Amino acid sequence: MKNIYVIGVGLIGGSIAKDIKRLTPAITIHGIDKNPEHLEEALALNIIDKKAVLTDVVNADIVIVTIPVDACVVLLPEILDLVSDETLVMESGSTKLDICKAVENHPKRRNFLATHPIAGTEFSGPKAAIEGLFKGKTNIICEVEKTAFKLQEKALTIFKIMDMRIRYMNPEAHDKHIAYVSHLSHISAFMLGKTVIEKEKNERDIFDLAGSGFASTVRLAKSSPKMWTPIFKQNKDNVIETLNEYINNLTAFKKRMEADDFDAIFDDMESTNHIKDILNGIE
Known part of the structure; x- marks a missing residue:
């Protein structure tokens, strides 16, 4: 696991990137964001190692999507179209049902894991990112049975780095x-x-x-x-x-x-x- 792509380098994406960089410095964090100022800030703050564009996810070991839930519904199928069969794609939205439905029939559904780390602040943008934001917090995982087991293990490695508790739940609940x-x-x-x-x-x-x-x-x-x-x-x-x-x-x-x-x-x-x-x- 060498290359992680974070799509949306604000509070949540930036905080995840900070934890990974601090605890696993050998991993390269690539940032993707529609706001070029956010990418420049994230690079200056050492939250990410490199800037990237969406098509670069073909090189990803893991893609972490932390964007608004309406954008996530649209973008997730496109991301799954691009990634390799060995790539894990995770998102962290505050709703799950519409997001899970958006990819339920995708040929690479097994590459996707729906998660919701229950943590955050009222602030946004790369400057809001906090190391240790997720320590001891709960991460809800939905429809884990639909994700390839070896990719589940990749995700659990990340969650262990972040020191999160795991709870499983269906999207409706x-x-x-x-x-x-x-x-x-x-x-x-x-x-x-x-x-x-x-x-x-x-x-x-x-x-x-x-x-x-x-x-x-x-x-x-x-x-x-x-x-x-x-x-x-x-x-x-x-x-x-x-x-x-x-x-x-x-x-x-x-x-x-x-x-x-x-x-x-x-x-x-x-x-x-x-x-x-x-x-x-x-x-």
């Missing part, structure tokens, strides 16, 4: 669960930010009055709309389901406020405190 634990939290952050911006017209008031609670809750609203809009579109049905349940809880909270039923509000918050036990150890 992945998209349903991730709507609750990831997609809904991003929508909540965006809409909280929208509400405050619309109400507090004076930006200085927001800056002066915002405490750490507001900052941490709205942090995800700084995420890239170019990345998240396609995610919501691909996972529309699951996202709507989660929103309905969330809105029902908000409506119930509002009604208790109106009825001065603060005992019920206390009980709701106390029972929800259990979330700290579930999430214990997650930074």
